[in-house]
Amino acid sequence: MDEMKDVVLEYVVDEYVDEDDDVEVGFDTALISSGIVDSFSMVSLKVFLEKKYDITLADNEATPEAFNTVTSIVELVNKHLG
Amino acid sequence: MSNIGSYEERLKGFDWDMAKEILGWEEGELLNIGHICSDRVCARGQADKAALIWEGFGGKKRTYTFDDLRVYSNGFAKFLLDRGLKPGDRICIFMDKIPSLYFSFLGVLKMGGIAQPLFSAFGDESLEVRLESAGTAAILTTRKHVKKVRKILEKLPELKHVIVVAGDESKLKGEEVFFNVEAAPRVEEFDAYEATPETPSVLHYTSGTTGQPKGAQHVHNSIWGQVLTTSWVLDLREDDIYWCTADPGWVTGTSYGIIGPWSLGVTQCVLDSGFTCVRWYEFIQDNRITVWYSAPTAIRSLMRDGVEPVKAHDLSSLRHLASVGEPLNAEAVIWSEDVYGLPFLDTFWQTETGAMMISNYPDMPIKPGSMGKPFPGIEAAVLDLKTHEPIQEPGRVGLIAFRPGWPAMFRAYRNKPDIYRSKFAGAPEDATPDELRTNPDLWYVSGDRASIDADGYYWFVGRDDDVINTGGHLVGPFEIESALVEHEAIAEAAAIGKPDEVNMEVVKVFVSLKPGFEPSGDLELSIMNFIRKKLSPLAMPQEIEYMEKLPKTRSGKILRRYLRALEWGEDVGDLTTLEDD
Numbered sequence: 035m036d037e038m039k040d041v042v043l044e045y046v047v048d049e050y051v052d053e054d055d056d057v058e059v060g061f062d063t064a065l066i067s068s069g070i071v072d073s074f075s076m077v078s079l080k081v082f083l084e085k086k087y088d089i090t091l092a093d094n095e096a097t098p099e100a101f102n103t104v105t106s107i108v109e110l111v112n113k114h115l116g
Numbered sequence: 117m118s119n120i121g122s123y124e125e126r127l128k129g130f131d132w133d134m135a136k137e138i139l140g141w142e143e144g145e146l147l148n149i150g151h152i153c154s155d156r157v158c159a160r161g162q163a164d165k166a167a168l169i170w171e172g173f174g175g176k177k178r179t180y181t182f183d184d185l186r187v188y189s190n191g192f193a194k195f196l197l198d199r200g201l202k203p204g205d206r207i208c209i210f211m212d213k214i215p216s217l218y219f220s221f222l223g224v225l226k227m228g229g230i231a232q233p234l235f236s237a238f239g240d241e242s243l244e245v246r247l248e249s250a251g252t253a254a255i256l257t258t259r260k261h262v263k264k265v266r267k268i269l270e271k272l273p274e275l276k277h278v279i280v281v282a283g284d285e286s287k288l289k290g291e292e293v294f295f296n297v298e299a300a301p302r303v304e305e306f307d308a309y310e311a312t313p314e315t316p317s318v319l320h321y322t323s324g325t326t327g328q329p330k331g332a333q334h335v336h337n338s339i340w341g342q343v344l345t346t347s348w349v350l351d352l353r354e355d356d357i358y359w360c361t362a363d364p365g366w367v368t369g370t371s372y373g374i375i376g377p378w379s380l381g382v383t384q385c386v387l388d389s390g391f392t393c394v395r396w397y398e399f400i401q402d403n404r405i406t407v408w409y410s411a412p413t414a415i416r417s418l419m420r421d422g423v424e425p426v427k428a429h430d431l432s433s434l435r436h437l438a439s440v441g442e443p444l445n446a447e448a449v450i451w452s453e454d455v456y457g458l459p460f461l462d463t464f465w466q467t468e469t470g471a472m473m474i475s476n477y478p479d480m481p482i483k484p485g486s487m488g489k490p491f492p493g494i495e496a497a498v499l500d501l502k503t504h505e506p507i508q509e510p511g512r513v514g515l516i517a518f519r520p521g522w523p524a525m526f527r528a529y530r531n532k533p534d535i536y537r538s539k540f541a542g543a544p545e546d547a548t549p550d551e552l553r554t555n556p557d558l559w560y561v562s563g564d565r566a567s568i569d570a571d572g573y574y575w576f577v578g579r580d581d582d583v584i585n586t587g588g589h590l591v592g593p594f595e596i597e598s599a600l601v602e603h604e605a606i607a608e609a610a611a612i613g614k615p616d617e618v619n620m621e622v623v624k625v626f627v628s629l630k631p632g633f634e635p636s637g638d639l640e641l642s643i644m645n646f647i648r649k650k651l652s653p654l655a656m657p658q659e660i661e662y663m664e665k666l667p668k669t670r671s672g673k674i675l676r677r678y679l680r681a682l683e684w685g686e687d688v689g690d691l692t693t694l695e696d697d
Contacts, residue, residue, distance in 0.1 A: 049645055052263060068173045069212070069390040072237060073417075074587065074653035077622075078644040085637035093617075094420065098392045 038087075038111065043104045045082055050075065061105045066098040076101050083107065089114040118478035120348035123489065130492040132523055135340040138347050139379065147336050149317055150193070150225030151308035153378035154186040166383045169357070169403055170215050173389040180215060182381065185222065188215075190306035191297040192223025196254065199277055199293070203228025203309050205253040206319060209364070210234045210243065210261055213388040216281045217364060219297055220256050221374055225317055225336075228309030232319045232331075235365030235589075236261055239650045241599060244268040245328050246321045247275060250530060259283025262292065313337035319530060320367045322467040323583055323592030331530035332467045338371070339379060341471035341524030345491060346376030349463060349475045350407055351436050358384045359400070360409040366589065367467040368440055371524070372409055393421040397429040404433040411441035413587040415448045415460055416618045426455045436478065438463055441588020442620045443576035446485030462487055464516075464576070466562060467590075468539070470524030474516075474574050487566065487574040495519035496574070498566055499559060504541040510570040513577050517541065517559035525553055525560070539563075582676055584613035586621050589654050593676060596657070599650050600625060603643055605633040608666050612680040614659060622658040626679055628665055635662040 039061050047059055050071050057063075057070065065071040071079060080096045083089065089111065100110050120126055135141075139152075140160070146152075157167075163183040171177045180188075201207065207229045211217050217233075224231040232250050234243065243264055247255070254277035255265055262280055266289065269275060278292045285294040311317070317336045321329040346352050350372065358377050362368035377384045385403045389395060391414065400408065437452060437460045444462040453459040461476035464487045474496060476488035490496035497506035498514035507514045520540070528549045529536045537543050540552050541559040552558060565577040584591040593611040600609035607630045613621030625643075633639065640660050648656040667675045681688040 064173070064390075066390045067392045067395050069388075071390070072653050073391055074656060075648055077658050078641060078648060078656060081637075081641055081644065085641065097421070098390070098417075099394070102392065 038108050039104055041086070042083070042107055042111075046071070046079070046104065049078070059104075062103050064102050065104075066102045071101070073098060079107075083111055087111050087115060118348075118351050119353070120351070120477050121479065123477045123480045123492070126348070126492040132340050132344065132493055135344040135347075135523075138343055146308060146310065147313060147339070148225060148228075148308045148311040148315075149336050149339050149375055149379070150189055150222040152339060153375060154182060154189050154222055154226075155308065157182045157378065157381040158186050160381065162381045165381065167378060168215060168218060169383065169385045170213075171385070171387050171389070171399065172214070178215060182378075185219065185378070187302050187304060188219035188297045189222035189226055190303035191300055192216075192220045192256075192295075193227035193306050193308070194303045195279075195295055195297070195300070196223065196229060197227050199254070199279075201227070201229060201254055201277065204230065204316070206230045206232050206250040208232040208234055208247060208250070208252045208255040208257075210236060210238075210255055210257040210265070211281065212236045212258070212260070213363060213386050214258070214282060215386075216256075216297060218374060218386070220281065221364065221370065222378075223297075225311075226306060226308040228311065228315070230316045230319050230333075231370075232321075233364045233370060234321070235363055235652065235654075237654070238264075238365075238652045239648070240264040240267040241650045242595070242652055242655075244271060245595070246331070247272050249321075249328065250319055250331055253277065254279060256281055259287055262288075266290075311336040314527070316527070318370055320370070320467045322367075323590045323595065324535075324581070326594055327535075327592075328595060329592060330532055330535060332367075332470075332526040333528045333530055334470050334524065335527055338470045338524035339375060341522055342371050342376045343379050344493075345472040345475075346372060346380060349461070349472050349477060349491070350376065350409060350438055351478050352377060352380055352382045352407055354381065356382050356406045357404055357433070358382050358407045358409070359387070359403070359405045360384065361387070361411065361414060362409070362440075367470070368409075368411075371471055372440075391417065393418055393425050397425055397431065400431055400434065401429045406433050407436045407438075408434060409438045409440065410460070411588040412439055412444045412448060413441065413619050415439060415444065415452065419448060419451050420618065423455050431456060434458060437461065438475075440465070440472075442585050443487065444485070449482065449484035459484070464488070464564075464574070468526045468560075469518070469522070469562075470526060471522070473518060473522075483569075483571075483573050485575070486569075487576050489572055489574065490518075494522055497559065498568055498574075499541060499561065501580075504559065504561075507568070511567050513565055513567045515580055516562040516564045516566045516574070518562070519556055520553045520558055520560050521556060527553060582612065582680065584611070584621050584623055586613065586616075586623060586654055587619045591623060591655050595651060596623060596625065596647065596655050597674075599647055599655075600627060600643070602650075603646050605629050605639055606643070608674065610666055610674045610676045610679050611657070612676060612683060614683055616658075623655060624659040624661065624683065625657040626661045626663050626666055628663050 614624035
C-alpha cells in the first residue's frame with residue numbers, strides 16, 4: 035500500500051508539478067480541487083494506473099473525487115486488485 | 117417578470133440602442149469598456165458595492181468593491197503606460213482566474229491596449245503560436261506560468277515586457293518585472309483612453325480546421341450587444357449574485373464573465389479551483405448565487421454525480437440558469453429542472469460573434485435540446501449546403517448563418533483578411549473587412565449546422581468542419597497533428613473528435629510510428645503527456661490508435677474526414693481519390 039502510494043505520488047509530482055512550483059504534494063494533497071491536475075489531464079493519470087497495475091477503471095469510477103488525493107487513488111486501485 | 121418580458125414583443129421595433137437605455141447612457145459619455153465596467157459604475161453611486169467575490173483553493177476568499185476595481189484597473193493602466201506600452205499594443209493576460217486577471221483586463225482597456233487573454237493551461241507551443249500571431253508587446257503572468265514564457269521568449273522579438281503579477285518576486289529572471297497591484301500605491305485618478313466604437317478592445321484566439329489558430333479582433337462597440345444579451349438572456353438585475361464558470365481565456369469568460377455583468381454593476385463570483393461537484397455546490401450555497409451561467413460538460417458531470425449532493429446543499433438562492441459552449445442535450449435540461457427546479461437555458465454563439473446569437477429566453481417556452489431562437493436584432497438562417505440560399509422547409513439541415521452588422525461582431529482575423537472574407541457567403545473578392553461586416557446582403561457563415569423547426573426553434577446538428585469541440589472548447593486538429601509529429605516516435609498523425617458522453621467530443625489521434633518504435637502503454641502515456649504539456653490538457657488525446665499507414669488521397673493528403681466518419685459510424689463518402697496500398 036505504501037509502496038503504491040510512493041509510486042503514484044512520484045508520477046504525479048513528475049508529470050504535473052514543475053520543479054520550481056511553490057507546492058508541496060503529499061499523499062493527502064488535493065490534486066483535482068486544487069487545480070494541480072485538471073479534469074482533462076485525469077485521463078493520462080487513469081491510463082498510467084491502468085497500465086502500471088493492469089486494471090481497468092470504469093469512467094464512473096474515475097471521478098474527480100476518487101482522483102482527488104494520492105490516498106484516494108490508491109484506495110480505488112486496491113479495490114481492483116482485490 | 118423577466119427583463120426581456122415577451123420575446124415576441126421584443127422582436128417588434130427592436131433597436132440596439134435599447135442597451136443604452138438599460139445603462140442609462142447619455143450622449144457624449146466615454147465608450148471605453150474598462151471605464152464603463154469600473155469608473156462609470158462608481159460614478160453612478162455603486163462604488164461600495166461588491167463587484168467580485170473571489171475564492172481560491174485552500175479557503176482563500178476575498179471581496180472587492182467596484183471602487184477596488186476602479187483603483188486596481190487604474191493601477192494596471194498607469195503601470196503599463198509607465199513601462200512605455202501604448203494604445204493599440206497587444207497585451208497578453210496569461211494567468212489563472214486570480215483577481216489580478218480581472219483588474220488587468222480592465223486596466224489594459226483603460227489605457228487603450230488590446231487585451232489578449234489566453235487560457236493559463238496552454239503549453240509553451242500553444243502560447244508561442246498565439247503571441248507570435250498577435251505581435252504581442254507585453255505579457256502579464258504569474259510566477260507559476262512565467263516559465264512557459266521563458267521557454268519561448270527568444271523566438272518572440274516583439275515581446276518586450278514580461279510582467280509577473282503574483283508569486284515570489286525573488287525568483288524572477290532576466291528582465292522580468294514584478295508588479296503587485298494590490299501592494300502598489302493606489303491610483304485614484306486615471307483618464308481612460310478616448311476609444312471610439314471601432315477601437316480594438318479584445319483579441320481572442322480560436323481554432324480552425326486548417327492552419328494555426330486565428331485571432332478574432334473585437335472592438336469597444338461590442339458592449340451594446342453584451343449589455344443587451346446579459347440583460348435579456350441572463351436576466352441579470354441589480355441585486356443578483358452571478359456566477360459565470362468560464363475562464364476569461366475564452367470569449368465567454370470576457371463577454372459574460374467581465375463585460376456583461378460589470379457594465380451593469382452586478383456582483384459576480386469567481387471560483388479559482390478545480391472542478392468537483394461538492395465544491396461547486398458549496399460555492400453556490402455559501403455565496404447565495406442567484407444566476408449561474410455554465411457549460412454542458414460541467415452540467416453532465418454534475419448529472420453523473422447524481423441528486424444526493426444536490427440534496428446535501430442549500431441551492432435555493434438560484435433563480436436562473438443558462439448554458440453555453442456546446443449543445444445542451446435534452447436530458448440535461450430535463451434533469452436540471454427536476455433537481456434544481458430550474459431548466460438550464462441553452463445559448464449559442466461563438467468567439468467571432470462576441471455575444472449571444474441564438475438563445476432560449478426566460479418566459480419563452482423551452483423545447484429541451486433546442487438552441488432556441490435568434491436574439492432580437494439578429495437575422496439568422498440556415499443556408500443550403502451548396503447554394504448558400506436560406507432554407508425554408510422546416511427540419512432540413514443547413515449552415516447556421518447571420519446577416520452581418522451586429523455590434524459585437526468581430527472586425528477581423530488578425531493579419532488574415534482572406535480567411536475573414538471566406539466566412540461570408542457571396543463576398544466579393546475585393547471586399548474589405550469593413551465592407552464585409554456592413555453589407556446587409558451577405559451572410560456570415562458560422563461553421564455549424566442546424567435545422568429550424570416549424571415553430572422557429574433552431575436544433576444543432578454538428579460542426580461543418582473538422583474542428584473538435586471538447587468540453588465547450590474548440591481545438592484545431594492541425595495544431596495537434598503538427599505537435600504530434602514532433603514526438604520522436606511519430607511519423608504521421610491525424611486528429612479527430614470522438615463522441616463522448618460528458619465532453620461531447622474528446623480528441624482521438626491516429627498515428628503511424630517511425631521505424632524502431634512499437635506501440636506500448638509507455639508510449640501511449642508519453643504521447644498523451646507530450647501533447648498535454650506542449651499544447652494543453654484540452655488537446656491531449658484521450659485515445660490513440662496505431663496504424664501502419666494513415667489513409668491518404670492520391671496527392672498525399674491525410675484523409676482526416678474518412679477517419680472521423682469511420683469513428684462516428686457515418687457514410688465515408690467517395691473514396692475514389694484514396695491512395696492505393
